[in-house]
Amino acid sequence: MSLTDDLEIRSGGIIAVDTDHLRDAAARLAVLADDCDVLRSRLSELAGVLRDADVWAFVPTAEVTAAGAQAASLAGGVRSMAETYDLVELWIQIEVARSSDDSARVAVLAALSGQLIAAHPDAAARAAGEVAGWVVGHREGAVAQLGGSVGAFGYLMPGWSLRQAAGLVGSAVALLGTIAIDGVGRGAVAATPLRGDPRPVTVTPLTSTRGTAPTGLADMATRIPRDDARVRVEKYTMADGSTQFVAYVAGTQIGADADEPWDMQSNVELYTGSRSASYDATMAALEAAGAHPGDTVHLAGHSQGAMVASHVATSGVYEVPALVTLGDPVQVAVGPGTLSVDIRHGDDPVSALAAGGHPAAVGSADSFVAGRTSAASLVDGEMPMQPHALTRYVETAALLDRSSDPRMTPVRSLFEGLGQAVSVQVTTYGATRPS
Structure with missing residues (x-):
């Protein structure tokens, strides 16, 4: 089976609509409708003058009338869209406030929602339809x-x-x-600390070499460990002497030994909001590579590694300008200082555990969710977990690298910045825990 080349890039959440732009468009259409009305009136006068003079000429009165009616109809439709999306946005904000136990803000937003529904009764039904369509x-x-x-x-x-x-x-x-x-309700995760105490784990350096910065998302994805290593840490020394780190976190190890931190136990713990041995091993690997609290750390991970990377990003230990996740079982609400590149396959059962993620966009304004869905199915011989394979996500990342979508510009700037390093030290780490 081969995945289709249909790649969708979106800002995340239920809607990605600027209602101010919609209202501006509606206002322009309304002005156009008024202009058509004025022109229709003048054309009618002209037609009358020509008739009185017994002169025949084609006067496009009917066409201008139709254009004006169409512009007025479009203006009304666009205004209705703005009202609908305003209401959806209010509902999203109410859910966010409710998840934060901010009852005062919930009350304020609920009152605004009621006012909007009272002013535009049809908007509630349309908004409910948009939410149901997203679900x-x-x-x-x-x-x-x-x-x-x-x-x-x-x-x-x-x-x-x-x-x-x-x-x-x-x-x-x-x-x-x-x-x-x-x-x-475990798929959309707030930026809250993981529960529980640190897990006993031993991290061992396996290799140490010189390296180079990744050239794109596909190159970054191929660096996620798939052999004995579980975490790869790249230490970048810049021309001014400052340092940055990039950590790549492996996915779940199926059929692993009892001392494997990246097992299903860690999967369940992370998915339910608890610390896992894989999370603590990743933090230990970063510390062993020389990353100190407050340092700049970029993160990438696949599957369980994406969950780990997401929670490291929101731990508050490091400054995390970029987070790249592939097939993440959750979507963690990273802050506005983090560029979140969330790559998902629509037919990936592990990614489906996120249940659509957050209804609102997360991360910085440049963040986006990207992905595609395969054409084949289980009935066609496609195994259920094949869309989750890291190799498939590398293919999707390569499509993003080739994309002309302007949202890829900040991503390319990230790699260009890392490429300015005067040296890159690459260390891979294995990990074990008491069996």
Whole structure:
């Protein structure tokens, strides 16, 4: 199976709409409608003068009237869009305030929401439709990967083939699974410390070499450890003597030994908000590489490593200008000082654990979520975990590197800045914990 070349880059959250721009567009359309009305009136006068003079000429009165009516209709529609998205944005802010136990802000925002609904009664239904569409949309990839679609539940046709029936069963399993994930509510994570005490873990340096800065996201993704190493730390010494670090964190080790920190136990602990041996091993590796509290550390990770990197980014120990995650089971609300590049596959069952992530965008203004969905499914012989493979994410990262989307400009600037280092020391670390 090959992934399609359809790459989506979005700002994250349910909506990514500037309602001020919508209102500006509506105002311009309204002015255009008024101008058309004035022109229609003058053309009507001209037509009358020509008739009185017994002169025939084509006067486009009907066309100008139609253009004015269309502009007025568009203006009304665009204003309705702005009202709808304003209401969705208010609902998002209410959920954020509620998750922070800010009851006073919830009350203020709820009052604003009520006022907006009272002024524009139809906006509530449209806003609810947008939210429902987003909820269904973030499930579609997982459902399709198992051979079906959300729409397959409408009816069951007599004489369906085994393949079609398998697709319906796959749809049911995937849809129920994503609904269950939504109910657990662990996918969208606030920037709060992990619970629990540090876990006993031993970190051992495996290799130490000179290196170079990554040239792009795909190059960065290929540096995530896939062998005996669990964490790769690059120490950059800049021309002014300052230092920066880039840490790459490995994904889950399936079938690992009992002393493996990157096991399913750590997965469950991190997903439920607890410290894990893999998290503490990553922090120990950074310390061993010379990173001190307050130092600049860029982070990248795949799968469990993405969860670890996300929690390191919000730990408050380091300054984290950039976080690159691939197939992250959660979406942690990193702060506005962090450029978050969140790469996800719509048919990746591990990424589906994030349940769509935060309804609002997270990270800096330059942050984005990017990804694509494969065309094949379980019914076609595609194994459920194949879309989660790091090699697949490297392919998607390469598409981003080739993209002309302007949101890639800050990412390229990051790599250009790292490329100015006078030296790069690369150390890989293995880790064990008491079995």
